[in-house]
Amino acid sequence: MATSRLKRLGIYLRPHWRLMLLGILALLIVNALGVYIPLLIRDSIDDLRKAFGFEPIWRFVWQILILASVMWFIRMVSRITIFGVGRQVEFELKQGIFQHLLSLEPTYFSVNTSGDLMNRATSDVDSIRRLVGFAILSLINTIFAYGLRLPAMLAIDVPLTLEAIAVYPFMLLAVQLFSRQLQEQQRDVQERLSDLSELIQEDTSGMALIKIYAQEENERRAFRQKNQQLLTANLKLAQTRNVLFPLVEALSYVSFLILLAFGTKEIARGVITVGDFVALLILVEQLVFPTALLGFTITAYQRGEVSIDRIEAIFQVQPKIRDTSESISLPLERVRGAIAARQLSYTYPGASLPALTNLNLTIQAGETIAIVGPIGCGKSTLANAIPRLLDISPGQLFLDDWDITQIKLSDLRRAISYVPQDSFLFSTTIKDNIRYGDPLKELSDVERVAKIAQIHNEILNFPQKYETIVGERGITLSGGQRQRTALARALLIDAPVLILDDALSSVDNQTATQILQNLSSTQEKTIIFISHQLSAAAQADRIVVMDKGEIVQIGTHAELLAESGLYLSLWQQHQLEEILE
Numbered sequence: 001m002a003t004s005r006l007k008r009l010g011i012y013l014r015p016h017w018r019l020m021l022l023g024i025l026a027l028l029i030v031n032a033l034g035v036y037i038p039l040l041i042r043d044s045i046d047d048l049r050k051a052f053g054f055e056p057i058w059r060f061v062w063q064i065l066i067l068a069s070v071m072w073f074i075r076m077v078s079r080i081t082i083f084g085v086g087r088q089v090e091f092e093l094k095q096g097i098f099q100h101l102l103s104l105e106p107t108y109f110s111v112n113t114s115g116d117l118m119n120r121a122t123s124d125v126d127s128i129r130r131l132v133g134f135a136i137l138s139l140i141n142t143i144f145a146y147g148l149r150l151p152a153m154l155a156i157d158v159p160l161t162l163e164a165i166a167v168y169p170f171m172l173l174a175v176q177l178f179s180r181q182l183q184e185q186q187r188d189v190q191e192r193l194s195d196l197s198e199l200i201q202e203d204t205s206g207m208a209l210i211k212i213y214a215q216e217e218n219e220r221r222a223f224r225q226k227n228q229q230l231l232t233a234n235l236k237l238a239q240t241r242n243v244l245f246p247l248v249e250a251l252s253y254v255s256f257l258i259l260l261a262f263g264t265k266e267i268a269r270g271v272i273t274v275g276d277f278v279a280l281l282i283l284v285e286q287l288v289f290p291t292a293l294l295g296f297t298i299t300a301y302q303r304g305e306v307s308i309d310r311i312e313a314i315f316q317v318q319p320k321i322r323d324t325s326e327s328i329s330l331p332l333e334r335v336r337g338a339i340a341a342r343q344l345s346y347t348y349p350g351a352s353l354p355a356l357t358n359l360n361l362t363i364q365a366g367e368t369i370a371i372v373g374p375i376g377c378g379k380s381t382l383a384n385a386i387p388r389l390l391d392i393s394p395g396q397l398f399l400d401d402w403d404i405t406q407i408k409l410s411d412l413r414r415a416i417s418y419v420p421q422d423s424f425l426f427s428t429t430i431k432d433n434i435r436y437g438d439p440l441k442e443l444s445d446v447e448r449v450a451k452i453a454q455i456h457n458e459i460l461n462f463p464q465k466y467e468t469i470v471g472e473r474g475i476t477l478s479g480g481q482r483q484r485t486a487l488a489r490a491l492l493i494d495a496p497v498l499i500l501d502d503a504l505s506s507v508d509n510q511t512a513t514q515i516l517q518n519l520s521s522t523q524e525k526t527i528i529f530i531s532h533q534l535s536a537a538a539q540a541d542r543i544v545v546m547d548k549g550e551i552v553q554i555g556t557h558a559e560l561l562a563e564s565g566l567y568l569s570l571w572q573q574h575q576l577e578e579i580l581e
């Protein structure tokens with residue numbers, strides 16, 4: 001294992017060194033007792049052969065019983081402590097990964113799929129848990145088992161000991177070879193199982209579509225194919241297990257037979273006593289389990305190594321957008337809400353063309369600005385840049401004359417509420433969804449913003465009103481209801497700047513117009529309304545028209561209609577669509 005990985009392992013284990021030490025000490029005692037008990041049996045047999053009596057038999061029985069109970073108890077302690085450390089490390093790694101992911105910018109998640117991240121946070125963390133729990137426990141146990149038993153066995157009879165353990169390297173090799181295969185097959189079963197679960201999940205949510213297109217037969221066939229793959233994978237796994245475990249057992253019997261064949265001769269020759277022979281038998285048998293486990297341990301190490309790399313790859317990604325020691329605090333009460341862009345340009349990582357080119361724009365505090373333009377002209381990019389969801393260079397975007405890259409991120413984002421087109425709602429009550437940004441708000445506040453977002457009356461018609469659960473475990477909201485709920489959520493945190501990025505696209509034009517009018521007249525906020533709904537946008541104080549990443553026109557609705565520019569043609573097209581609807 002590379003030193004850097006060993007170092008990582010050390011870092012994971014460092015907080016738990018006391019528990020680890022206790023576990024290792026317990027393992028040492030267990031193994032010492034494991035050697036002592038066979039030697040005690042040896043002495044008792046030899047003593048009894050000299051002078052038989054029931055009294056010494058009972059004494060030995062009690063001694064062995066007590067020692068075996070102590071051994072059982074201490075072994076339990078060693079397992080609880082070392083496996084417990086594994087679970088602790090698993091907990092801390094999961095916590096660390098989640099915390100780190102929370103610090104990364106949204107673009108990271110568009111490149112790294114949630115499936116891959118989930119896999120790392122679950123199955124890779126699980127491999128590390130096995131490495132620090134199971135692998136360390138069995139490695140130390142094997143070292144103690146051999147370290148303490150071999151001298152005792154060699155002291156009884158050197159050639160006999162060597163003959164008896166001669167098959168063990170083969171056992172180790174067999175387990176190592178098979179365990180790799182076992183792990184691969186186990187992973188295959190896991191993957192087949194998740195394929196099947198995915199299909200069930202997709203088909204149950206797309207049931208209406210399956211029926212409309214009469215695809216039941218095809219789906220049944222697809223399910224059968226995946227189910228068959230799972231069955232095959234399970235059978236292969238069972239087959240490997242059914243070969244490996246009897247093989248280990250058979251090899252342990254071979255060593256038993258060798259001992260029987262040569263050991264009895266040694267007894268006859270008077271080199272060893274019957275007690276020695278029995279002790280050797282027990283000691284050799286005690287080495288079967290640690291030897292076999294060592295094979296699994298090697299595989300657990302190898303998998304753990306790969307997993308450490310995969311987890312560390314997440315930790316090594318540093319958030320590009322973050323506070324520095326020079327970041328300034330901007331308390332909410334000091335924010336007025338003026339926004340300025342100066343020569344603002346932005347190119348997405350890997351893109352050949354810029355999404356924004358030399359944008360200049362000043363938005364007064366309290367102004368309602370609409371941003372319109374054809375698909376892909378850069379409206380959302382501008383919206384994402386203001387709360388620094390994108391990595392914007394310094395000196396290009398300003399909030400109340402403060403460069404946004406110099407404001408503490410939490411203060412900047414507290415000052416701006418941003419509603420995207422497809423807002424996410426959590427599987428909880430509609431009330432808790434609306435007060436997500438401030439969970440201590442009263443129902444009266446939630447109702448107030450729901451009224452502004454024109455969703456209040458519809459919520460009152462839901463089965464449990466504001467306590468109705470939405471999402472997977474509850475009722476399904478229409479696109480327009482979801483968007484107005486998200487708007488209410490953004491209004492509740494009462495930020496001085498409100499950005500609506502096509503956030504009312506599923507709401508009819510008339511309602512969207514009313515909502516924007518309402519917001520402009522009742523809220524003392526700077527409102528940036530990005531939309532294709534031109535009749536609503538026409539209500540804004542000023543309209544910014546964008547095309548191919550640039551601002552091509554700015555003015556009121558009336559001013560822009562008087563010019564022969566892009567706005568006029570967009571408006572005419574919009575009018576035509578309204579008539580045709």
Ligand SMILES: Nc1ncnc2c1ncn2[C@@H]1O[C@H](COP(=O)(O)OP(=O)(O)OP(=O)(O)O)[C@@H](O)[C@H]1O
Nearest residue numbers: 110348351355374375376377378379380381382502
């Ligand atoms: N994550 C991304 N990576 C690379 N390019 C992107 C990314 N997001 C957007 N773009 C590109 O940047 C340009 C501007 O996109 P943007 O989403 O800002 O346009 P838009 O005006 O909001 O479009 P729409 O009206 O469809 O919402 C487009 O060419 C788009 O393909």
